[in-house]
Every structure is written in C-alpha cells, then in structure tokens.
Amino acid sequence: MAATTSTSTTAATVARPPAIVEVENLSKFFPGAGGTTLPVLEGINLTLHEGEIVALLGKSGSGKSTLLRTIAGLIAPSNGTVRYRGEILNGANPGVGMVFQSFALMPWLTVQDNVELGLQARGVPAAERRERALEAIDLIGLDGFESAYPKELSGGMRQRVGFARALVLRPDALLMDEPFSALDVLTAENLRTELTALWAQPEFPTKAICIVTHNIEEAVLLADRVLVLGSNPGRIKAEVAVRLPRPRDRRSPTFDALVDQLYATLAKGDERQPAPAVPPGPLSHPLPDATVGGLAGLVEIVYAHNGQTDLPDLAYELSFEVDDLLPLVDAAVMLGLLEVEGAQAFLTETGRDWYTAGILASKEMFANLAVQHVPLVRTICKALENSDDGSLRDDFFRDLLRRGYSTEDTEKQLDIAIDWGRYGELFDYDADSGDLVLTEVYAELERSIRETGGQ
Numbered sequence: 407m408a409a410t411t412s413t414s415t416t417a418a419t420v421a422r423p424p425a426i427v428e429v430e431n432l433s434k435f436f437p438g439a440g441g442t443t444l445p446v447l448e449g450i451n452l453t454l455h456e457g458e459i460v461a462l463l464g465k466s467g468s469g470k471s472t473l474l475r476t477i478a479g480l481i482a483p484s485n486g487t488v489r490y491r492g493e494i495l496n497g498a499n500p501g502v503g504m505v506f507q508s509f510a511l512m513p514w515l516t517v518q519d520n521v522e523l524g525l526q527a528r529g530v531p532a533a534e535r536r537e538r539a540l541e542a543i544d545l546i547g548l549d550g551f552e553s554a555y556p557k558e559l560s561g562g563m564r565q566r567v568g569f570a571r572a573l574v575l576r577p578d579a580l581l582m583d584e585p586f587s588a589l590d591v592l593t594a595e596n597l598r599t600e601l602t603a604l605w606a607q608p609e610f611p612t613k614a615i616c617i618v619t620h621n622i623e624e625a626v627l628l629a630d631r632v633l634v635l636g637s638n639p640g641r642i643k644a645e646v647a648v649r650l651p652r653p654r655d656r657r658s659p660t661f662d663a664l665v666d667q668l669y670a671t672l673a674k675g676d677e678r679q680p681a682p683a684v685p686p687g688p689l690s691h692p693l694p695d696a697t698v699g700g701l702a703g704l705v706e707i708v709y710a711h712n713g714q715t716d717l718p719d720l721a722y723e724l725s726f727e728v729d730d731l732l733p734l735v736d737a738a739v740m741l742g743l744l745e746v747e748g749a750q751a752f753l754t755e756t757g758r759d760w761y762t763a764g765i766l767a768s769k770e771m772f773a774n775l776a777v778q779h780v781p782l783v784r785t786i787c788k789a790l791e792n793s794d795d796g797s798l799r800d801d802f803f804r805d806l807l808r809r810g811y812s813t814e815d816t817e818k819q820l821d822i823a824i825d826w827g828r829y830g831e832l833f834d835y836d837a838d839s840g841d842l843v844l845t846e847v848y849a850e851l852e853r854s855i856r857e858t859g860g861q
C-alpha cells in the first residue's frame with residue numbers, strides 16, 4: 407500500500423504493480439453522545455498493490471480495525487472513497503477475504519460447513535463448495551478435522567479454520583485483523599511461518615495481504631511495507647519499507663534497527679491537534695492506559711538501568727512485546743517522569759526524585775504532577791472545587807467525556823483518572839454511590855502552586 411500522505415522511504419520513481427485497493431481521502435466518524443461525532447480516521451490515502459504484504463501498525467484505538475473494515479466494505483466511509491480494481495465500493499468488497507482475531511466461527515457448524523459458508527453466500531453450487539472447502543482445509547493443514555466442531559479445536563486450529571474460510575474464496579487480497587494476537591506465542595509463530603510459506607508459493611491465489619497489528623516485530627517479520635497510524639484521530643503518520651529477504655531473522659541487526667525505528671515512530675506523541683491557544687484538555691489529551699503501580703514499575707526499572715534504557719531491548723528482557731510498554735511510557739512522559747528520544751527512555755530529574763522519595767513525599771509529588779500535567783485529573787479537581795460541597799457524581803464527568811469518546815473509552819478514561827487522583831489523594835471515590843469528593847490535599851496544592859507559580 408502506498409500512503410500518499412506519509413513520509414515515504416520507498417522510491418517513488420519505480421513503476422508499481424497494479425492496484426487492488428485504493429483508499430482516497432477517507433475519513434470516518436462515529437456518532438457520539440448528544441449528537442456529537444467522534445472522529446476515528448482522517449484523511450487516509452493508500453493503495454494496496456499486487457505482490458505485497460502491508461502491515462497497518464498503530465496503538466490501541468488508532469483506528470486500524472475501522473480502516474480494515476472500511477477496505478472490506480463492512481462499514482462505509484464518512485468521507486472519501488474505497489475502490490476495488492478501480493470500482494468505488496458500495497457495499498462488501500467482492501475481492502477480499504477476512505481473518506479476524508476472534509476467529510469468528512459458527513460454533514454449531516463443523517469445520518467443513520464453516521469453511522463453506524462464504525461460498526454459500528456467494529451462491530456457489532454445493533458440489534463445487536465441497537471440493538473447494540476440502541482444498542482449503544488441506545492447504546491450511548486441517549486435513550482430518552473436516553467434521554470437527556470449533557469447540558473440539560485448540561485456538562491455533564480454530565484460527566486455521568479462520569484462514570481456510572478466507573482462502574476458500576480465493577480472494578484477490580487477504581485482510582487480517584490481528585490474526586495471531588489471541589494465540590499463544592509458539593502457535594502464533596508457527597502460523598506466521600506457515601503464512602509466509604503459503605505466500606511464497608507461486609500458485610497461491612491471493613495477490614496481496616494487509617495485516618492489522620499492534621505488534622512491531624510481527625509487522626517487521628511479515629510486511630514489505632509498514633504503515634504507522636497515529637491516533638486521535640487515526641491518520642497515516644509514516645511508511646517504512648522492509649527490504650529484508652524472507653524468511654526473516656529476528657536477531658539480525660537490520661531487523662533490530664527497523665524495530666527501533668518503528669518503535670520511535672509509534673512512541674512519538676500524537677495528541678489530538680487542538681485549535682491554537684486552546685489549552686490541553688481531557689478530550690485533546692487522553693490518558694494512557696496505565697496504573698500508578700505500572701508507572702512506578704517502569705520508572706524503577708529505568709532507574710536501575712542508570713536512568714536510561716532502550717525500550718525494545720527492555721521489552722525483550724521482560725518477555726513482553728515492545729508495544730505493551732507504550733501506554734506506560736506515554737503516561738510517564740505525560741507526567742514528566744521520563745523523556746523519550748527515538749527508542750531510548752531517559753529518567754528525568756523529576757522521575758529520579760519521585761522514585762527516590764519516601765512514600766508520602768512521592769504521593770505528594772504525584773498529586774502535584776497530575777494536577778499540573780494531566781488535564782482530566784485537573785478538570786475533575788476544578789469541577790469538585792467549584793461544586794457546592796466539594797463533591798460530584800461520576801456521571802457528571804462521564805457525560806462530559808462522552809462528548810469526545812466512545813462509551814468504552816469514556817469508562818477507561820474515568821477509571822485511569824480516578825486511579826491517579828486517588829493515589830495522589832486529591833479526591834476520594836465511592837464506587838457504590840459514584841461520589842467523588844475533593845480532599846484537603848488539593849486545596850493545599852493549589853495554594854502552593856499559586857505561591858510558587860508551579861515551580
């Protein structure tokens with residue numbers, strides 16, 4: 407896929423193979439609370455060409471699945487167009503097969519019937535359906551399991567059925583939405599290897615693959631090009647070509663360098679762009695999904711590495727995917743505890759002071775940092791301060807947040823802000839009644855911020 411709005415590292419002069427899918431100036435909004443709209447994708451331009459595997463890489467919530475579903479014609483764009491072989495889509499894309507993270511199998515149907523389902527929907531006669539399904543089942547290594555039901559199969563086997571169901575359509579392009587992320591590490595690696603082997607077969611009917619992932623190593627392992635999506639709203643912020651021969655060696659220095667490069671691109675802040683002169687607010691600066699305990703753990707580890715660490719290396723050491731660290735890193739950066747340059751994280755002086763302070767002092771520091779740097783925590787404190795008795799129901803904040811977030815994200819934002827505010831003892835929260843109550847800590851903090859000008 408060529409992302410025309412991206413910082414492309416590919417040569418623009420080389421003639422490209424024919425386009426299968428073209429996305430032009432695509433935006434997607436979902437309806438929000440009270441007649442508002444939630445912008446999820448903005449100004450997306452890309453082309454999927456014959457002969458390539460493209461990864462759509464982005465943090466959680468950046469709109470990857472929405473983009474893939476729009477390409478599949480499962481949801482319509484709010485603005486812009488999606489074309490398949492030059493024709494504007496007006497419903498399901500006839501040239502694609504999809505593989506889902508959740509497998510999406512019909513539990514009451516056998517493997518054979520699950521695989522035949524898509525052909526049935528396309529009106530293929532029974533005898534041909536049967537023959538093609540058996541072929542696909544064979545291709546994906548499920549021979550002998552034709553009459554098994556999904557519940558009799560392991561996760562890896564179920565996803566094989568997912569692959570067979572997509573491949574039986576002999577799709578021009580295969581669209582995969584995090585197909586390996588629900589599987590254990592070994593099964594996932596095994597299936598990735600098999601997919602690469604299938605792709606290398608000249609008779610493999612599918613001419614392009616587009617895979618959604620938040621796993622940087624998976625993107626480098628599989629893709630010819632990686633499109634990095636930024637968040638709030640989702641847009642293509644970079645395109646990175648992967649020119650390593652297959653099969654790829656995760657331990658090669660070039661592989662490592664690409665992981666670092668993609669990590670740095672992903673980690674680069676992508677706050678929603680507010681109008682100039684509008685101060686950061688809870689809707690423009692979402693809270694990263696991190697607990698205070700998680701943050702403290704990350705800061706402790708960076709401290710133990712003499713205040714500086716390579717984040718992909720750290721993730722590897724901890725047996726995590728690099729992107730698992732991103733929300734913690736974003737949170738630490740938001741609070742001023744860490745700074746990130748490329749793939750390196752540095753402990754700031756504030757971070758060092760916070761880590762080395764005793765428990766009471768570190769809580770106090772945290773409260774101060776949260777009020778100064780975390781818009782939603784500050785908004786909650788300000789609203790409580792302005793209420794009659796220093797207390798408000800959580801629904802008040804929920805309603806405000808729903809103007810800019812989906813219901814699920816609203817709950818997440820509120821939970822994180824409450825976790826951070828409670829840790830700093832800025833406010834109490836009674837989960838049963840939903841009451842948030844301001845504490846004395848905030849009043850003292852405000853006084854001292856006013857006196858010192860925030861120093």
Ligand SMILES: Nc1ncnc2c1ncn2[C@@H]1O[C@H](COP(=O)(O)OP(=O)(O)OP(=O)(O)O)[C@@H](O)[C@H]1O
Binds near residue numbers: 465466
């Ligand atoms: N039908 C919908 N109605 C309202 N909001 C939606 C809908 N579908 C997705 N969203 C919102 O759009 C945003 C992007 O979601 P999407 O699932 O496309 O992101 P993603 O990058 O694939 O995330 P993840 O990696 O967590 O799956 C999220 O904030 C999500 O809550």
